[in-house]
Amino acid sequence: MSSTRRRPATLRRVILTVAAALILFIWAFPVLWAVVVSLKSESEVLAYPPSVIFEPTLRNFRDALTGNLSIASSLMTSIILATATTVLTIILAVPAAYAFARLRLPARQGLGFYTLVTQMIPPVGLVIPYYLILNRVGLLDTYTGMITVYLTFSLPFAIWLMVSYLEDIPREMEEAAYLDKASRLQALWHVILPQIRGGIGVTTVFVFLNAWNEFLFAVQLGGNRIRPVTVAMHNFVSIEQTLWAKLAAAALVAMLPVIVIGILAQRQIVKGLTVGAVKGGGRR
Amino acid sequence: MSSGRAHADRRALAAGERRFAILLVAPALLVLLATTTVPIAFLIWNSFQTINLAMPFLDGFAGLANYRQMSGDPAFWHSLQLTAIYTGSTVVMQLVIGLGLALLVLQIPRGQWLFRIFAILPIVLAPVVVGLFWRTLMFAPNFGMIDFATRALGLGTVNWLGSPTPALVSVIVIHTWQWTPFAFLVLLASLASLPEDLYEAARLDRASAWRRFIHITLPLLRPAIVIVIIMRAMTALSAFAAIYAATGGGPGTATEILNLYAYRISFTQLDFGYGSALAVALLVLTLAVSGFLFRIRTAGSGP
């Protein structure tokens, strides 16, 4: 673009830079301020006006992981929940997406539309019946119940995302494989799957993030035995209104995995967002 | 060879592929059916029942009573109004700010990657944590940065989350802060993929920057804009955790969008019958809005 733009005047450049810096600051501020607060002692936190120069302490982080306010067990719960949801989702979604994208599937349009609609169900419409159902079958506050519920939002999304990746692979790939005496399953396994590793990676990241961040199902259908970090964070505030430094530290620990994934997989996430956005509605 | 056998052979071949396809989709679709459609059917069934966990002796078939109650329930209409305000304002702001930023960042020759990384930050955070961060670090009286800023500017303390209108503004700001990067990233990617030669042609035709934007950029961006609106509207309609963490729907019911109202009726008042009916209303609203938006999308896209 730059080559065709007019020669930027100095003033213009300054304004652009300032505006850009301001935006970066606004997006980063809550997290950056949480980092600052988390390094303060509880008494320092209450200083007004807020102090910027102080003696940093890692006590809050230690408490977040080990003390009686520890969220360590919640971290474990979140890891199990998000990982299991992701693995199950990928195993179910990839073959289904392949059938949607590439095979003569009976009633494909109707089934595709059905999948799209299931993706739009508001979570509150599910949490109400699920509470009654899981209560009745004794699966409230269990991994089985929670993973089942998490599939409701991860599966339709993953299918649609994978379809858009599969559609990008030339059809001759399977045809060549069939002529090379591969069965349908062998063509899928040896020829198609290795080519959509990138798409599977993006889908994995998205599903994991969404499962990690989920709150409504977790707070209502889990809560005691199954208490992922999102619920732990919320309870933190309800219990101790004023332990802000500890809250900030715990929240940063709870969000560390998704922040790290977000920064590392930044390129893939943007690609996933765009793919979903450009093709999400089954444009073709 | 008889044509009948040829017909049978052809059918057998196509049937082989169909069987394979069905085998691949069946697990996912059965899971979807069991985990989404069955509960939704149960939800709809429940919306015609009286189910009150506090008064189980009243349980039974209620016919349209829940829906009749809804039509005469001022709290329902209030929450519906809030849903409209919340969804409309957040989607418009995300789109306008996101597009503005994308256009701005596109002019910055270097360091675009920095924006992408910072933009990812709000998106990957759990909404419940975003709500908590804003409630404490930003809005809390005598502690939050915004309170500090207003006092420094001599505006005094505003109890942002404690009074109705500021609270509504606050939850709208929180949602917009978290999700504008989504619109920004998608629109930035779409803008970057627009064909350069069109702009060169327009510049040769002496079209002003504004006219280039109106007559070239916007029409080309239309598909991306519509899909951003659809996805952002879906998120806003089912927003829960950030509001729940920041205000809990309060003060009073000032930020209680339909989503939270259905939740409170079910899980605080334990009136699952009426709560189900409210959730059905939200479901219908969501499908209607997305159906309408998808129609716009297909109507507008050329051949």
Place this chain on the structure above:
Amino acid sequence: MTTRAITQGEVILEGIVKNYGTFRALKGIDLRIAPGEFFALLGPSGSGKSTTLRVIAGLEVPDAGRMLVDGTEMTFAPPGERNVAMVFQNYALYPHMTLEQNIGFPLKMDGVPKAEIAARVQDAARKVRIDHLLARRPGQLSGGQQQRTALARAIVREPRLFLLDEPLSNLDAQLRLETRIELKRLHASLGVTTIYVTHDQEEAMTIADRMAVFRDGEIMQIGAPAEVFGRPDTLDVAAFIGSPPMNLIPARIEGGEAHFPGWRLALPGAPAGDVVVGVRPGRIRLADDGLPGKLLLSENLGEAMLLNVDVDGTLVKLRLPDVSPIAEGTAVRLAFDGSDILLFDPETRRRLDWPEMESRP
């Protein structure tokens, strides 16, 4: 290898029909390809030649008709059971595999032992001279090398049929000529029946033993290239074959003479009536007595001159060996011999033969 008696690889298509929705892509294709033949399917895009190839490969199932390979009905056999190898237009190499894995893939699928795969891959790669590239992936290769890899993947299995779908169309002009020769050489050494789809008639003419000319889902003519070039069966083939193709000039036959506007040509024995006279550009000369016309444009081809002449509303092209320029707009006269022309019936669009014409050399 060259001494191997070629007994397999006979393909017979009978009345093949293929519909895509309401579009009839193939309208009844009949074809017999002899064992060991190099057979070209020639036609413009959308004429059905690629669909025919895909039917032979088993990638499309015809709606009617049947296909036999070596006397066995194969119409509905899955692609993998036909023992055919195909080179796709864009090669369809597996991007995530090395060349070695690409070429060895059909053997692996066939359950060939690992040691044997390695040896046969080496052998096939050597035949197309890519044995030094086996550790690379397709993305690291030039177009020509990718093309050879696709060929190697096809020959490694020693199939009874090679199917080539426009294999040269993605190569640059120079490479295309070289590869053409190489394909011919490969065919000669392997002796496997080869079916070759192309829209490039020069390619078909130079490389094929026989060819079928396709148009609108039908075969217009089957024959050796020289035969099709020399004696096109129909006006459509005549208008398609040759570069530039045959001139087609309306005339009327009366009393053993062809009557053109302003000229007559003796054609003893020719049947009376309205005809279309076909004559190749290279067989027309400028003369004092001939068809009157006006020069529209002369194109210098280097070693020859191509003149575009307007003859009473019909554009006639002639190729002259002599390269002296002629001013555009000049009135010229064109002549040709009765032994150099073909006659076509404008109604049936088929070639008209008569005894004197049949007897000419």
